[in-house]
Amino acid sequence: MGIYRKKFEFSECPKPYLIKDGKYFDLKTSDFVEADIIIDKGIIKDIGRFNGDSFKGRVLDIVGKVVFPGFMDMHVHFREPGREDKETMASGSFAAAGGGFTSVCPMPNTDPIIDNQEMVKFIIDKGKDLITDIFPVGAISKGLKGKEISEIADMFNAGIIAVSDDGVPENNLGMMQRCMEYTSMFDIPVIVHCEDKHLSNGGVMHEGYYSTKLGLPGISSISEEIAVVRNIMIAEYTGSKVHICHVSTAGSVEIIKNAKERGVKVTCEVTPHHLTLTDKCIETFDPNFKMNPPLRTEKDVETLVNGMKNGIIDTIATDHAPHTIDEKEFEFDRAPFGVTGLETAFGILNEFFINKDILSIGKFVELLIVNPRKILKLDIPEITKNKKANMVIVQLDKEWTVDADNFYSASRNSPFIGTKLTGEIQTVLNKNKVYFR
Amino acid sequence: MPLKSRHLIGLEGISKEELEIIFKTADIFKEVLQRPIKKVPTLTGKTVVNLFFEPSTRTRISFELAERRLSADTINFSSSGSSISKGETLKDTVRNIEAMKIDLVVVRHSSPGTPLFLSKILNASIINAGDGAHEHPTQALLDMYSLREKFGRLEKLKVLIVGDISHSRVALSNIYGMTSMGINVSLCGPATLMPRELDKLGVKIYYNLDEAIKDKDVILVLRIQLERQKKGLFPSIREYRNCFGITKERLQKLKDDVVIMHPGPINRGVELDGDVADCKNSIILEQVENGVAIRMAVLYLLSGVESSLTI
Numbered sequence: 205m206g207i208y209r210k211k212f213e214f215s216e217c218p219k220p221y222l223i224k225d226g227k228y229f230d231l232k233t234s235d236f237v238e239a240d241i242i243i244d245k246g247i248i249k250d251i252g253r254f255n256g257d258s259f260k261g262r263v264l265d266i267v268g269k270v271v272f273p274g275f276m277d278m279h280v281h282f283r284e285p286g287r288e289d290k291e292t293m294a295s296g297s298f299a300a301a302g303g304g305f306t307s308v309c310p311m312p313n314t315d316p317i318i319d320n321q322e323m324v325k326f327i328i329d330k331g332k333d334l335i336t337d338i339f340p341v342g343a344i345s346k347g348l349k350g351k352e353i354s355e356i357a358d359m360f361n362a363g364i365i366a367v368s369d370d371g372v373p374e375n376n377l378g379m380m381q382r383c384m385e386y387t388s389m390f391d392i393p394v395i396v397h398c399e400d401k402h403l404s405n406g407g408v409m410h411e412g413y414y415s416t417k418l419g420l421p422g423i424s425s426i427s428e429e430i431a432v433v434r435n436i437m438i439a440e441y442t443g444s445k446v447h448i449c450h451v452s453t454a455g456s457v458e459i460i461k462n463a464k465e466r467g468v469k470v471t472c473e474v475t476p477h478h479l480t481l482t483d484k485c486i487e488t489f490d491p492n493f494k495m496n497p498p499l500r501t502e503k504d505v506e507t508l509v510n511g512m513k514n515g516i517i518d519t520i521a522t523d524h525a526p527h528t529i530d531e532k533e534f535e536f537d538r539a540p541f542g543v544t545g546l547e548t549a550f551g552i553l554n555e556f557f558i559n560k561d562i563l564s565i566g567k568f569v570e571l572l573i574v575n576p577r578k579i580l581k582l583d584i585p586e587i588t589k590n591k592k593a594n595m596v597i598v599q600l601d602k603e604w605t606v607d608a609d610n611f612y613s614a615s616r617n618s619p620f621i622g623t624k625l626t627g628e629i630q631t632v633l634n635k636n637k638v639y640f641r
Numbered sequence: 642m643p644l645k646s647r648h649l650i651g652l653e654g655i656s657k658e659e660l661e662i663i664f665k666t667a668d669i670f671k672e673v674l675q676r677p678i679k680k681v682p683t684l685t686g687k688t689v690v691n692l693f694f695e696p697s698t699r700t701r702i703s704f705e706l707a708e709r710r711l712s713a714d715t716i717n718f719s720s721s722g723s724s725i726s727k728g729e730t731l732k733d734t735v736r737n738i739e740a741m742k743i744d745l746v747v748v749r750h751s752s753p754g755t756p757l758f759l760s761k762i763l764n765a766s767i768i769n770a771g772d773g774a775h776e777h778p779t780q781a782l783l784d785m786y787s788l789r790e791k792f793g794r795l796e797k798l799k800v801l802i803v804g805d806i807s808h809s810r811v812a813l814s815n816i817y818g819m820t821s822m823g824i825n826v827s828l829c830g831p832a833t834l835m836p837r838e839l840d841k842l843g844v845k846i847y848y849n850l851d852e853a854i855k856d857k858d859v860i861l862v863l864r865i866q867l868e869r870q871k872k873g874l875f876p877s878i879r880e881y882r883n884c885f886g887i888t889k890e891r892l893q894k895l896k897d898d899v900v901i902m903h904p905g906p907i908n909r910g911v912e913l914d915g916d917v918a919d920c921k922n923s924i925i926l927e928q929v930e931n932g933v934a935i936r937m938a939v940l941y942l943l944s945g946v947e948s949s950l951t952i
Contacts, residue, residue, distance in 0.1 A: 411837055412837055412838055413837070413838040413841055415836070415837070416836035416837055416838055416839055416842075417653070417813070417842075418753055418754070418775055419753040419772070419773050419774030419775030419776070419810060419813060420753050420754075420773075420774075420775075422836075422837070488757070489753065489754025489757050489758060530730060533730070533732060534730065534731070535731060535750070535752030535754065535755055535758070536752060536753065536754045537752045537753065537754075537773070538752060
């Protein structure tokens with residue numbers, strides 16, 4: 205294990221760029237277009253065919269590579285303030301950019317909790333000079349204690365794009381109803397972590413055959429599904445927008461499908477690890493497979509993948525949850541929940557779904573680029589003349605193996621270490637800044 | 642190496658042949674234990690550390706005795722008063738101990754998976770002396786060994802395990818080992834203490850004890866942790882005894898030669914009536930005696946000592 209981590213370097217773009225001889229993904233036609241792109245001062249100046257020799261600026265020759273609008277992850281945990289040893293806003297932003305994400309939503313369960321406008325301003329200020337756009341999420345209740353509603357109007361004016369109970373699920377339904385009603389005034393979603401704490405009852409992995417075999421306390425599927433039902437019913441009753449975080453069970457997908465058919469304003473996300481791994485992984489007792497919600501069964505994975513294909517799942521979010529190696533390399537039942545995900549998400553989706561023709565490029569773009577921004581009413585970074593340059597350059601066929609020594613994240617707790625992936629993020633352009641791998 | 646693994650993490654996946662090797666080796670050590678001088682030089686020069694991160698009396702004593710009877714050098718480590726309470730991680734503690742050149746590590750820990758974790762970071766051979774609700778392989782080995790001694794065979798015996806299956810490493814190890822040996826294993830206990838999807842392990846599940854015990858050759862009674870009642874897992878000790886206790890009255894209805902086992906310590910009058918524990922059908926003390934022989938066998942087989950056993 206290396207002590208010296210790979211250094212993330214990005215810079216302001218002093219000169220215009222000509223991105224030449226590649227193809228970019230056009231959202232209007234939902235297809236690739238072969239054309240060159242000229243960028244100046246962070247704006248797309250022109251798209252067409254241009255001569256590189258006479259171009260006054262830097263020419264990026266990207267033959268065989270593709271340009272996407274920047275990815276968005278609406279669910280990350282950057283541990284600043286409080287646990288900067290695990291991740292800072294800067295290291296988290298580097299990990300995001302390294303994974304092709306130009307927009308991220310840090311969750312409010314920091315220390316102190318992001319439950320007031322000053323904290324929101326702190327997060328936004330920390331993110332100002334980074335290459336990633338930071339859209340903070342506020343806590344639904346003060347201190348995530350479930351007693352008093354946070355000052356959501358203040359936080360909204362300071363820049364939050366949603367509120368959430370992630371990390372400390374709200375089990376008091378009266379409180380949840382009031383939070384949803386109050387939040388609906390701002391037309392932003394309430395992002396809910398669905399878990400009935402009485403049912404999950406100290407469990408550390410999915411309850412089923414493997415928890416029985418391994419002697420580990422289980423987290424039942426219904427502990428999630430019951431909370432999904434409750435939150436959807438409250439959203440339906442109050443007419444609020446609700447976004448279900450990290451859906452992990454087949455039952456939840458079915459419940460969300462039914463709610464969408466009824467016209468409930470519900471959206472949801474799934475993580476790359478829940479789309480690819482099962483509870484069988486825990487036979488090794490490796491705490492890098494410990495997260496909440498836990499890895500479920502093959503049937504759940506299959507249903508989640510289908511939900512991703514047929515539009516019930518709106519977006520992929522990583523739930524990037526960094527922890528130090530000292531905390532994570534621990535007895536399984538005592539290690540903290542959570543795994544990192546920003547730097548592996550694209551490679552996983554590409555290797556396991558796009559390359560295997562399970563997911564079309566068009567669908568992938570909806571899941572990772574368009575939908576999260578629609579859910580949060582953010583500008584979609586289309587590659588069009590006069591729009592802001594917010595884009596990533598990807599070599600789709602580049603093979604690589606996940607190695608924690610190469611992470612930009614300050615932590616290394618990935619369940620995919622050693623996995624062979626394809627698709628490498630090579631360049632990120634956003635906020636008139638550029639990063640080259 | 643006569644066994645496939647140089648560690649004993651659990652009995653999951655162990656073959657009948659490997660179990661036979663362990664039992665036959667235990668036969669030799671059991672004979673040694675009948676001699677006036679009960680010590681052999683087999684593990685002279687080998688160092689064993691007993692790492693007990695959870696309180697244990699009988700398992701620890703049984704291992705220590707087995708190690709001394711084999712002439713190994715032993716070190717005892719228990720978590721109270723050691724570095725664990727000073728915030729040191731398990732990995733640091735164990736690596737420190739290993740730096741002192743240890744050949745075998747016997748480990749008891751409340752977290753499932755700890756022995757497997759140690760086997761990955763240490764060069765020593767690891768013996769699991771109980772990891773949470775996961776496995777307790779030497780207990781299951783001595784249970785089977787005692788039955789083999791009693792019946793002269795294991796195949797097709799009908800064994801019923803009664804009690805708190807959810808929290809029992811003894812049950813899980815016995816399920817793996819006994820099904821490998823061709824024993825017909827059934828389980829009985831309150832539904833709140835029965836983990837999910839157990840039937841996939843090839844066992845039959847009962848909730849009615851009177852029905853379950855009818856045709857059984859052996860009843861293995863598990864200890865019920867009385868604090869489980871306070872956690873709402875069963876209504877009262879009284880009702881537990883009425884439904885799942887092996888009482889005198891129940892024993893009287895069974896066949897004459899039914900064998901009663903218990904890994905100890907017994908809650909007399911709860912899961913097992915005192916009269917039953919002490920009656921002729923009980924082999925509880927034989928289990929304890931055989932525990933030393935079985936642990937000597939396991940220590941010897943994993944020690945890497947090549948010499949044949951002519952002792």
